[in-house]
Amino acid sequence: MKVSMQWLKDYVQINERASVVADKFTLYSQEVEYTKQLVDATKLVVGYVKSCEAHPDADKLSVCKVDVGTEVLTIVCGAPNVDQGQHVIVARVGAVLPGDFEIKEATIRGVDSSGMICSLDELGIEHKYHNESGIHVIEGEVTVGANALSALYLDDEIIALDLTPNRMDLLSMHGVAYDVAAIFDKELNIPEVRLTYSDLKNPMKIRTETAACMSYYGSVIDDIEVRPSPLWMRARLIAAGVRPINNVVDITNYVMIETGQPLHAFDYDLFDSDEVVVRLAKHDETFVTLDDKTRVLTDQDILITNGKRPVALGGVMGGADTEVHDQTRTILLESAAFNPLNVRKTSTRLDLRSESSLRFEKGIDLGKTKYALDRATELLIKYANASVRKDVAYFNHVATEEKVIDVTLDKINRVLGSAYTEAHVAHVLKRLRFDFTVSDGCFNIVKPSRRPDFETYQDIIEEVGRISGYGDLPATLPRTVTVGALTPLQKFRRSLRRLLNGLGLDEVITYNLQDSEKVHKLVLDKTLQPIKVKHPMSQNRNVLRLSPLYGMVEAVSYNVARRRDSVHIFELGTRYTEHHEREVLSIAMHGTYQNRYWQSTQTLNFYTIKGIFEAVCKHYNIDSLRYEQIEADDYHPYQTARIFLEDQAIGHIGKMHPSLSAELDLADVYLLEVDLENLAEHAEALKPYEAIERYPSVERDIAIVVSEDIAAGKIIDMIRSHAQVQMKEAVVFDVYVGERLGKGLKSLGIRMVFSDPNQTLKAEVIDDEIQHLIEILEKEYDAKLR
Amino acid sequence: MDLKKIISEHETKLKDALKSVDKIEALQDVKAQFVGKKAELSKLMRHMKDLPNEEKPAFGQTINEAKQYFSSLIETRKTEILEERLRQKLAQERIDVTLPAPDFSPGSPHLLRTVIETVEDLFIGMGYLVKEGPEVESDELNFEKLNLPKDHPARDMQDSFYITDDTLLRTHTSPVQVRTMLAYGGKEPVKIICPGKVYRRDDDDATHSHQFMQIEGLVVDTDTSLADLKGTLLAVAQKMFGKDRRIVLRPSYFPFTEPSFEVDVTCSNCDGAGCNMCKQTGYIEILGAGMVHNNVLEAAGYDSTKYQGFAFGIGVERIAMLKYGIDDIRHFYVNDLRFNKQFKGGQS
Numbered sequence A: 001m002k003v004s005m006q007w008l009k010d011y012v013q014i015n016e017r018a019s020v021v022a023d024k025f026t027l028y029s030q031e032v033e034y035t036k037q038l039v040d041a042t043k044l045v046v047g048y049v050k051s052c053e054a055h056p057d058a059d060k061l062s063v064c065k066v067d068v069g070t071e072v073l074t075i076v077c078g079a080p081n082v083d084q085g086q087h088v089i090v091a092r093v094g095a096v097l098p099g100d101f102e103i104k105e106a107t108i109r110g111v112d113s114s115g116m117i118c119s120l121d122e123l124g125i126e127h128k129y130h131n132e133s134g135i136h137v138i139e140g141e142v143t144v145g146a147n148a149l150s151a152l153y154l155d156d157e158i159i160a161l162d163l164t165p166n167r168m169d170l171l172s173m174h175g176v177a178y179d180v181a182a183i184f185d186k187e188l189n190i191p192e193v194r195l196t197y198s199d200l201k202n203p204m205k206i207r208t209e210t211a212a213c214m215s216y217y218g219s220v221i222d223d224i225e226v227r228p229s230p231l232w233m234r235a236r237l238i239a240a241g242v243r244p245i246n247n248v249v250d251i252t253n254y255v256m257i258e259t260g261q262p263l264h265a266f267d268y269d270l271f272d273s274d275e276v277v278v279r280l281a282k283h284d285e286t287f288v289t290l291d292d293k294t295r296v297l298t299d300q301d302i303l304i305t306n307g308k309r310p311v312a313l314g315g316v317m318g319g320a321d322t323e324v325h326d327q328t329r330t331i332l333l334e335s336a337a338f339n340p341l342n343v344r345k346t347s348t349r350l351d352l353r354s355e356s357s358l359r360f361e362k363g364i365d366l367g368k369t370k371y372a373l374d375r376a377t378e379l380l381i382k383y384a385n386a387s388v389r390k391d392v393a394y395f396n397h398v399a400t401e402e403k404v405i406d407v408t409l410d411k412i413n414r415v416l417g418s419a420y421t422e423a424h425v426a427h428v429l430k431r432l433r434f435d436f437t438v439s440d441g442c443f444n445i446v447k448p449s450r451r452p453d454f455e456t457y458q459d460i461i462e463e464v465g466r467i468s469g470y471g472d473l474p475a476t477l478p479r480t481v482t483v484g485a486l487t488p489l490q491k492f493r494r495s496l497r498r499l500l501n502g503l504g505l506d507e508v509i510t511y512n513l514q515d516s517e518k519v520h521k522l523v524l525d526k527t528l529q530p531i532k533v534k535h536p537m538s539q540n541r542n543v544l545r546l547s548p549l550y551g552m553v554e555a556v557s558y559n560v561a562r563r564r565d566s567v568h569i570f571e572l573g574t575r576y577t578e579h580h581e582r583e584v585l586s587i588a589m590h591g592t593y594q595n596r597y598w599q600s601t602q603t604l605n606f607y608t609i610k611g612i613f614e615a616v617c618k619h620y621n622i623d624s625l626r627y628e629q630i631e632a633d634d635y636h637p638y639q640t641a642r643i644f645l646e647d648q649a650i651g652h653i654g655k656m657h658p659s660l661s662a663e664l665d666l667a668d669v670y671l672l673e674v675d676l677e678n679l680a681e682h683a684e685a686l687k688p689y690e691a692i693e694r695y696p697s698v699e700r701d702i703a704i705v706v707s708e709d710i711a712a713g714k715i716i717d718m719i720r721s722h723a724q725v726q727m728k729e730a731v732v733f734d735v736y737v738g739e740r741l742g743k744g745l746k747s748l749g750i751r752m753v754f755s756d757p758n759q760t761l762k763a764e765v766i767d768d769e770i771q772h773l774i775e776i777l778e779k780e781y782d783a784k785l786r
Numbered sequence B: 001m002d003l004k005k006i007i008s009e010h011e012t013k014l015k016d017a018l019k020s021v022d023k024i025e026a027l028q029d030v031k032a033q034f035v036g037k038k039a040e041l042s043k044l045m046r047h048m049k050d051l052p053n054e055e056k057p058a059f060g061q062t063i064n065e066a067k068q069y070f071s072s073l074i075e076t077r078k079t080e081i082l083e084e085r086l087r088q089k090l091a092q093e094r095i096d097v098t099l100p101a102p103d104f105s106p107g108s109p110h111l112l113r114t115v116i117e118t119v120e121d122l123f124i125g126m127g128y129l130v131k132e133g134p135e136v137e138s139d140e141l142n143f144e145k146l147n148l149p150k151d152h153p154a155r156d157m158q159d160s161f162y163i164t165d166d167t168l169l170r171t172h173t174s175p176v177q178v179r180t181m182l183a184y185g186g187k188e189p190v191k192i193i194c195p196g197k198v199y200r201r202d203d204d205d206a207t208h209s210h211q212f213m214q215i216e217g218l219v220v221d222t223d224t225s226l227a228d229l230k231g232t233l234l235a236v237a238q239k240m241f242g243k244d245r246r247i248v249l250r251p252s253y254f255p256f257t258e259p260s261f262e263v264d265v266t267c268s269n270c271d272g273a274g275c276n277m278c279k280q281t282g283y284i285e286i287l288g289a290g291m292v293h294n295n296v297l298e299a300a301g302y303d304s305t306k307y308q309g310f311a312f313g314i315g316v317e318r319i320a321m322l323k324y325g326i327d328d329i330r331h332f333y334v335n336d337l338r339f340n341k342q343f344k345g346g347q348s
């Protein structure tokens, strides 16, 4: 909504500049998008073209003598329409036009020129508000030398409001005036309308067959003289962002902006009946709107008919065959109220959004329908020389019962946290011009028809709060006493993130929406169905990810492409399947890990990422991990494993398939994904103190030779599960494969550490134990002591 | 016989010998030569029998003292040699201390998580719980129970990613508030914040992202007031932007709150005077808030005649961008490590 300051001053006596009004409006009512001068120019005067001759040296230029009151200027003008006897807008030397264009003395093709005769375009009035080419010729009586902007009523400021959906009352000058008067605590003057009727009687009969039209008023107005509307009205329409057309159209628009009530004028002579019947359209019924397009309707569209055929699409657009034209003499003027939902559906479906439909959609002031009709009639009588027939035809099904909203002073203060007195609140309600009574600390407010957004006392509290000023409220904290804390899972996530940072991994957050073509990449279970979004913004973000891994690999790729080789990242993300969202820890590693620079560098391999994962597990006392080698698409067939935690599969670890790496221009990529919630469940809380061992532990190394395809983990498991003496540790410290052993064999060096809390272990006991374990390994795995 | 002279001569010889010795082994020979049984000095003892009795003790004592003295000279030299030997050995271990060490540098947390933690910690300190919920959410919890029925015009404000007619990617974390209130059964006071990812159908550009993070807050009790909201948001603004910040509540509209506000904080760059950062307004919009709409309370099982409350929603990216001068929201999701690594440990 663009508010003209001049227009506003018709209703409220404010002397402040637009910027001051805007600042207050922002704090007490609605956001102001901007304020500006309607025409941002200086030193423009009314000039009279005394003579106009062709330029001696240029075909398309004229040399004009222009009287500007104090002197006669010579101005070279390029507009073809300039002529002797015109009143024109003159930008004198020193004038600044929009775009910081300063007028200077100039010599044009040998002729000195002192100023410029202006077009409306040059004043910054866009072409959509006029169709003039060339200079603007001022119509009517003007004083030579006077301020041209004042003479044209263009000496105005605009406040552009950015309205929220609940404040559609501000889509009218009256609505804005109510708020400004309340904010500035000023008198408000909404003019009353007095009409004199002609002797002719309004013949119309108006009825509705649908509740979607709540009221409908129609006047028949004769003797219309279609012509341009007065300068002031045109200027105000331009200020409001509406293109002036002719007096009939302009007056309906003007009154709509003034009152918020859209109007529609039919050519009465083309109306072809004395009856208005409002009904819903039939399914697939067609109608030609005034833009000459044939519209196919649904049973949600409101139709205005003449009893025989449709003449308008209610609230949205008139029909072609009853349109007002230059020769129109008599009109049927409509002021009606339609159901916002129907209008919204129709205008959206047909893509016919207009200033009218916008206001109907948001809900108009149901108490202003007749006023608006009368106001437009008054203006037509005045500016189109019209006369109006006796009696307005109408029906009005709007409930006449007043809705009263009750709220106590105590509730107001309790919600706002304020200490307002009854007198203060009463004064605020008066400023807002609400009709109310108060007794025993309870306010009974009649819901004003101009505020269709009001539903409950909360709306009243909002009005009291904002007009009193939120800035004056105290700033306190809630008195509700509760204990604030994180849940164990939330704490786990925090500490895990720090731990992973400590291990040198950077945290990333990647997008959850992914390309359906790529959603199964790096996901083990290819049968999983991703969740699709119905209206994706693009094909590459049309499903929810089944794993963060591919998005992370894309992040790796992004960095590698920018010459960063070492990318070690993790994400605590979510994977989405049809039945649940699971949080996962995902890791991707590429390039040098913990760069040793000039010292011998160890290359990243499977065991690096495994070590990182196990560091995490050790930190949380998570043991009983098991790795089972698997083959999976997108992964290296011999360097990938599923991870089990207490026999539950919790994720996988491995090397990305070298072909996929090559496709993405990457070197080796190592990946891990485990279920975060499983991990969190097994993360142990601190345990009671355990006595530090008093007796020395005993370490023994053995080397055994086994078949190459026996996993070291199996042998360690076997040793652990068969140990009879308390074993603290069993770990592979050496792996050897070579010709000396024979084909298909490997040697494993295994270190075992034994300790007993109650005694020093004797050598013989350990010897027997080692012997016992070796026998088992021989039996189970055909192992030979080396 | 001039014993003193002889000893003095020996001393000179010993010192010369020690000077030329630089090995422990050779030192043994010197020792034998000057203080051993076969040393000249030891041989002098043979002359003692020729001396008068009264001179014998002094003679013996002089020789012994000389021997002790010679031994100490040899020991000193031995220490010197050992020290020199160690020094030479350590010299072999000389390193260039300016060479780079292996890179054990920790990774960086994601800035958005750091900002969320800072806000969480502020609220935990004020007794709030941190609540979370699913991102694939029902229309009922995301909209309908928040006073946004199916035909509500304000749904245009939040163009959403629907999955079915009844489920969508949540457009805010408000459904977590609804879930919490429902779980509390309309009886207990509520004091929670809800951080999380949310989604809207926006084209990604410098200031829009189809996926972003929010922290919403909700307090419901019998006397929770707008003044309480103001104090709480002031605490947030001062925590995030400095202790001298002030806030301004401007009337706005959200379907789930009444009244509703946009909250501006005084510009930390100019303290309200107006500068480029705040587009000359002196204020920067940081969040939306309001008093919980009665329809929302009722839909979540709270008796709106007894309970009232406030709610607010903070855009995490917006806070981070304002605070750290980040010009493009996409930085948070591209994961260019040249960006991510700028925000290392520590507090936001």
Ligand SMILES: [Zn+2]
Residues within 6 Å of the ligand: B267, B268, B269, B270, B271, B272, B273, B274, B275, B276, B277, B278, B279, B280, B282, B283
């Ligand atoms: Zn500033």
